[in-house]
Amino acid sequence: QSVLTQPPSVSGAPGQRVTISCTGSSSNIGAGHDVHWYQQLPGTAPKLFIYGNINRPSGVPDRFSGSKSGTSASLAISGLQAEDEADYYCQSYDNSLRGYVFGTGTKVTVL
């Protein structure tokens, strides 16, 4: 059902840099809608991590950064830490569906 596609999993050693892609279409990301990212730790509610493509809410480490280009967006985690192990979801708005859409989700594993 998700219209935004993410890799199921990414992994990296502590200190490494990993990126998570979010691929949409001309009716959502490509239509100019912003992309937002949420972190979901096991057994907890999602938490806003990046909004408006590149902005970090207060309290989110600057190791996390977002970008957007064309019909895709990315979330990068630099200096990976054990506490970053979580599921990450991108989110945007879709003109065709006239609703909010989420990515398929990516599990980040710290080796």
Add this chain to the structure above:
Amino acid sequence: EVQLLESGGDLVQPGGSLRLSCESSGFIFRNYAMAWVRQAPGKGLEWVSIIGTVRDGRTYYTDSVEGRFTISRDDSKSTLYLQMNSLRVEDTATYYCAKKFSGSYHFDYWGQGALVTVSS
């Protein structure tokens, strides 16, 4: 501090009804659109519904719940509701209440979730 507290989750038979509530505090509830987002066990996030402020009062639903679910709000109680009728097994999920950030299409605060299980 913004807090969203869902309640009303339960086990219900297929075809049954349930009403979820989300009590809010820490912000001026009437000024913000509010939404429900669900997550089936082991699955991803799915937007369910959203309601605007009293100024526009518009409601929107994802196709799979249109005509079965009704979102509403009571600004005097700072509470959001989701009335769910004709429940199906595939509606089984944790339902999160979320506050929409004004001027953007994202959700800046989430509740802890309420589990709805539809099973015979």
